[in-house]
Amino acid sequence: MSIAQVITKGTRKTAISKCVCSESNEFQLMVDNMTLDVHHDNFLVAKIKEIMKIIGYEHLENLKFELTTRGGGPISRAYAIRQAFAKAVISYFGKYYDEQRKQDIKEQIMKFDRAALVADPRRVEPKKYGGPAARAKYTKSYR
Template identity: 25%
Template sequence: MTTPKTEIYFATRKRASAHVYITKGQGKVRINNVPVEMIPQETAREVILGPLEITGDLRDKIDISVRVRGGGFMGQASAAATGITRALIGWTKSKKEPKEHPLPKSTREDLRKRISDFDKYLVSGDARQKEPKKFGGPGARRRKQKSYR
């Protein structure tokens, strides 16, 4: 018996980081080895399952396992959602061995288009990143002092 190919994808949100493992399977979704239905926060569960609602009946053909660390529960949920989206898009890209892929090429292209139409920030990450400090700008010392006498 051969083990199914597993692909790993990574995403972050605030202080949370998520590793997403995607394989061909029966539609199981597990977060830190716990079924997603058992997550106590309903809002976090909805955020995590958002990208999977787009896939429709294709969700039953894959298994997703997410390992999340750091941050709060909503940061973890957002990181998991971004990772799942990246995993779905990466998993649907053309493979060297298309015979092993459970989805035909036209279905994969349609899924990729639906995900990018749904939310472009899930794919590329959050646009509200911290802006780096500008060279020559005011420093901490200058803001505190009233005069330089």
């Protein structure tokens, strides 16, 4: 007997998050092997609960989520985790439930925040010579 599960990826800047969503007897959410109630990052907890509220707790009742992150800072990690979580819920409903429920959840998330599903392609531009940053140049004085 195979377990119903989907694996998704969320990214933000250099942070990468992986989410494994599988069926379970009860709702369970683990972020880097810690449950949300013991997690020390309040911003991350708020961002995940925000998405959970939009999706609806009744849709998440029998699902188990295992999220892992690499790279980036605390804020970009939170957004990467949020994206991986939202994508996992949508792909799970698309794969194991009906397409209509998947589309409803996707529309709700897109209406609230498009960045929760679509990756942002912007990256930090590398520094060049002749200045302190990528585009800024050192000031030049003739006198």
